[in-house]
Amino acid sequence: MKLLPWGIAAILLCSTLVSTQQRPVVTTITGHVAKAEKLDPNDSRAKLAVPAGFEVTTFATGLGKPRILAVAADGTVYATRRDTGDVIMLRDQHRNGRAEPPIVVARRPQMHGIALDGTKVYLATVKELFVADRMGDGTFGPLRRLIDDLPDAGQHADRTIAVGKDGMLYVSVGSTCNACDETNPENATILRIKPDGSARTVYASGLRNTIGFGFHPSTNALFGFDHGIDWLGDNDQGEELNEISEGHQYGWPYIYADHKRNPQDEPPGGLTMEQWDRMSTPPLLLHTAHSAPMQMVFYQGNQFPPQYRGDAFVALHGSWNRIPPSGYEVARVHFENGKPMRIEPFLTGFLVSLGADRWGTIGRPFGLAIAPDGSLLVGDDLNGVLYRVRASGGKS
Numbered sequence: 001m002k003l004l005p006w007g008i009a010a011i012l013l014c015s016t017l018v019s020t021q022q023r024p025v026v027t028t029i030t031g032h033v034a035k036a037e038k039l040d041p042n043d044s045r046a047k048l049a050v051p052a053g054f055e056v057t058t059f060a061t062g063l064g065k066p067r068i069l070a071v072a073a074d075g076t077v078y079a080t081r082r083d084t085g086d087v088i089m090l091r092d093q094h095r096n097g098r099a100e101p102p103i104v105v106a107r108r109p110q111m112h113g114i115a116l117d118g119t120k121v122y123l124a125t126v127k128e129l130f131v132a133d134r135m136g137d138g139t140f141g142p143l144r145r146l147i148d149d150l151p152d153a154g155q156h157a158d159r160t161i162a163v164g165k166d167g168m169l170y171v172s173v174g175s176t177c178n179a180c181d182e183t184n185p186e187n188a189t190i191l192r193i194k195p196d197g198s199a200r201t202v203y204a205s206g207l208r209n210t211i212g213f214g215f216h217p218s219t220n221a222l223f224g225f226d227h228g229i230d231w232l233g234d235n236d237q238g239e240e241l242n243e244i245s246e247g248h249q250y251g252w253p254y255i256y257a258d259h260k261r262n263p264q265d266e267p268p269g270g271l272t273m274e275q276w277d278r279m280s281t282p283p284l285l286l287h288t289a290h291s292a293p294m295q296m297v298f299y300q301g302n303q304f305p306p307q308y309r310g311d312a313f314v315a316l317h318g319s320w321n322r323i324p325p326s327g328y329e330v331a332r333v334h335f336e337n338g339k340p341m342r343i344e345p346f347l348t349g350f351l352v353s354l355g356a357d358r359w360g361t362i363g364r365p366f367g368l369a370i371a372p373d374g375s376l377l378v379g380d381d382l383n384g385v386l387y388r389v390r391a392s393g394g395k396s
Contacts, residue, residue, distance in 0.1 A: 027263045031231045032323045036351060036361040041383045046362040048349040055392040060090055060099035063384040068160060068295055069367035069377055070114045076138040078114055079367060079379060085109040089138050105140045113161040122169060124159040129197060146197030151186045152176060156209045165220055169193045174209035179229050179253035181268055188252055190244060206250035206280060212296030212314055219338035225293035225314055229262060234322045238286035239293050241340055251280035287343050290319035291327030294366045301374025303391050310335050313346060313376060315365035325351060330365050330378055347378060347389060
C-alpha cells in the first residue's frame with residue numbers, strides 16, 4: 001500500500017457573531033491526512049516494546065481482520081471479524097503458547113460486538129442483537145435474534161456489548177456522522193437492554209463513538225473512551241475518557257474536552273453553547289487526538305505485578321488525519337481508588353518513521369482481552385496477528 005504522506009489539508013471557515021460587536025469571527029482549522037504504509041509484521045524496521053519485566057509473543061497469525069476479543073474461563077479465545085461477517089474460535093490445544101487454526105463458530109453480516117456471560121454469548125451487528133448458547137466444545141448453538149432495529153450506522157458501524165453486574169446488556173451505538181444533529185435519539189449513545197431484548201433505554205448520550213468501555217472491577221463504575229471529532233486540527237479533539245453515568249450527556253457534537261466549543265455546529269432547540277455546556281459532563285482524562293481508542297479492558301489477573309490490578313488497557317488503532325500520526329499502540333490507564341489518574345504507553349513499536357513525513361506500521365491494535373492465566377491478548381486487524389503480553393520477571 002502506498003503511503004499518503006500528508007498531502008491533504010482541510011481548512012474550515014466558521015462564522016459566528018460576537019455579541020458586543022456583531023461581527024462575524026472566522027475560525028481557521030487546518031487538518032492533515034497521513035496514512036501509514038502497511039508493513040510485514042516481521043519488518044526489521046519495527047520492534048514491539050513493553051515495559052521492563054514483560055515480554056511479547058505471537059499467539060496466532062493469519063486471522064484476517066480480527067476486531068473485538070472475548071475469552072472464556074477455559075481459555076478459549078473468540079474474535080469477531082466484521083469484514084467477513086463471522087466469529088472465530090481459537091484454542092491452544094497443545095499448551096505451547098500458539099493457537100490452533102481458527103474455527104468459525106457464527107456467521108452474520110457485519111458481526112462486531114461480542115460478550116460472554118456464563119454459557120451465553122451475545123453478539124451484535126449494525127442493526128441486530130443475538131444470543132446463543134456456548135456449547136461444551138466452545139462452539140455456539142443457533143443464534144436467536146433479540147433485536148433487529150438498532151439505529152442506522154452511517155459513519156460508525158462498530159457496535160460493542162458488555163454485560164453489567166445488574167444482568168443488563170450495555171450496547172454502544174455510535175453517531176452517524178463526524179458532527180451533526182442526529183435525528184435518532186439512540187445514535188451517539190450507550191443503550192441499556194434486558195437480556196431478552198426488551199426494556200431498551202438510552203443510558204447515556206452525547207457520545208460520538210465509544211467502542212471501548214467496561215465496568216471497574218472494584219467500584220462497578222462504567223468507563224469508556226470516546227472518539228474525538230475529526231477535522232478540528234492535529235491536536236483537537238483529544239480522545240476522551242469518561243465515567244459514564246445513567247442519564248448523563250457528554251457534549252457531542254457541540255462541546256468537547258475542557259469546555260471547548262465545536263465551531264461547526266450550534267445546539268438545537270434554541271439552546272446556547274453555554275446552556276449545552278452546563279448540560280454536559282466533561283471527560284476525566286484526555287489523550288492524544290485522533291489516536292482512535294478501540295477495545296478497553298480492566299486488568300483483574302494475578303500474573304502482572306500487583307500495581308496493575310484495577311488499571312485499564314486500551315487499544316489505540318492509530319490516526320489517519322494527524323501529523324505526526326498518533327496511536328498505533330496499547331496504552332495503560334492508571335487508576336487510584338477507582339478513579340483514572342493518567343494514561344501512558346504500554347505496548348508500542350507498531351509505528352515507525354520512514355523519513356520525509358512518511359510512516360509505516362506493522363499493525364493496528366484493535367481487540368484486547370485478559371486470558372485466564374492473566375496475560376493480555378492484543379489483536380491486530382491490519383496483519384491478522386494476535387499477540388500475548390506476559391510478565392517475565394524483573395522490574396516493571
